[in-house]
Amino acid sequence: MAEEATPTQLLDIAERLEDKVDTLTEELDSTSDMLTRKALRVRRSAHKKPVKQIRTDFIPRLEKY
Secondary structure: OOOOOOHHHHHHHHHHHHHHHHHHHHHHHHOOOHHHHHHHHHHHHHHHHHHHHHHHHHHHHHHHO
């Protein structure tokens, strides 16, 4: 059976993903090529969605139970 993540583990994961989002945002700000910016936005979005889900759904739910 798979072990569930603790709230502290989820916070650690969220922080690492936020660091990646910040890095991608900095790259996005420094790039002017349209195709490169589009690719960076797609990658950033792929990291932002799980961060939001972890912070708004998973952590509060684990702390509740």
